[in-house]
Amino acid sequence: MNILTVKNIHKKFNNLEVLKGVSLEVNKGEVIAIIGPSGSGKSTLLRCLIRLETIEKGSIEIEEKPIVFEDSNEKSIYSSEKDIRNLRLKMGMVFQNFNLFPHKSVLENIIEAPLTVNGLDRLKAEQIADNLLVKVGLADKRENYPCELSGGQKQRVAIARALAMNPAIMLFDEPTSALDPELTGEVLQVMKDLAEEHMTMLVVTHEMAFAREVADKVIFMDNGEIVEQGTPKDIFSNPTHPRTKSFLGQVLK
């Protein structure tokens, strides 16, 4: 089943067209890495999927239900707030800058949405949180505050927090870009574990090794378009498009 279907989406910031007709399908259990130079529109694409940005043209469906669809004049129409709300809850998002709630402990960060949004009782929510903390290797940090954690630990809490809502797909927006190089490994390991459990994931990343090793499919974006996509082997070993070649030439050196 398609978890996510994106057709021909266009996004402009003022007059700058940052997405110029991007289409994409994500199947259940698939791990897709999106790579490309800065300003290529990869992060904007993720933000459009979860409606942190709105699109002008195109359609986005989650589990075959539309968040936004095109009318007969090719203009995008968003579904009702209520429908969108339910569909967005199927997506978990991890941000580059973690965005943990600084005034809440690790545990409170994770149970916040299960309690307030899903209305779980506290005991159940804490159970879920404790399991997730074990999973991301931070069971001993349960009562700590974000300011007491390293960047890598913060990002692992952010992943646990997103997972606590039991999403059908996880969106990662450059999850290791704000980290010191020696801390990226622990975050990538958690993501790798998730991939092995067949979590559906869409990962915008600069970590080529991760993309090559973990992704089922790699998408190369440049200048607001998908230039080339394929298996990691296709993209990294036999890129066909000159722009892909030039980009990989620079980052892989």
Next chain:
Amino acid sequence: MDYILNVTMAVAYGSKITYLLFFSTLIFALPFGLMIALARLSNLPSLKALTSTYIWLLRGTPLLLQIFFIYFGLPVFGINLDRMSTAIIAFSLNYAAYFAEIFRAGIQSIDKGQYECADVLGLTYLQTTKRIVIPQMIKRVLPPMGNEFINLVKDTALVYAIGLSEILRAAKIAVVRDFTITPFFIAAVFYLLTTLILTLFFRKMEQKYAYYE
């Protein structure tokens, strides 16, 4: 010594008015100021315009003038308020405008990522405001709020002008009656002690919120 004690008692009696006005103003102006700040930050142009105008009017004219307007002006329209009600209303309306601007600054200083994150987790506007924004805002507004609280203590002396016997007026009566300025010193001690308590209170609050960041 007896004299000082007598005057102190008189000033202490006046301090009841001062403290009543101080706490009443806080009770009304803090929530009202928060509502104004949230309205001003809303996406509705009419609410924005309304609250900006409110803040402009209330900050742009002297508090004393506002007190006079309510006390002498409203009776023209058939609304008669006693002195204490006048004082509480004028102070609450005025201080709400200042509090609103402090709250607004506090809210605006919160990172956009906090809203985005709460949003994608499914929290509603009200849940985000109550559980994510306001708790973080409180920490950030403590220093300017400390200032405003201290200003408020001193501003209560303005109600002297409509004949309310607060600390300063109680002292002034003794000064005129007894030809000595000792009562003014006693009044100063009352103000200083009050602001000292507030200073310590805010220091405690800042320590309490120092648990993060």
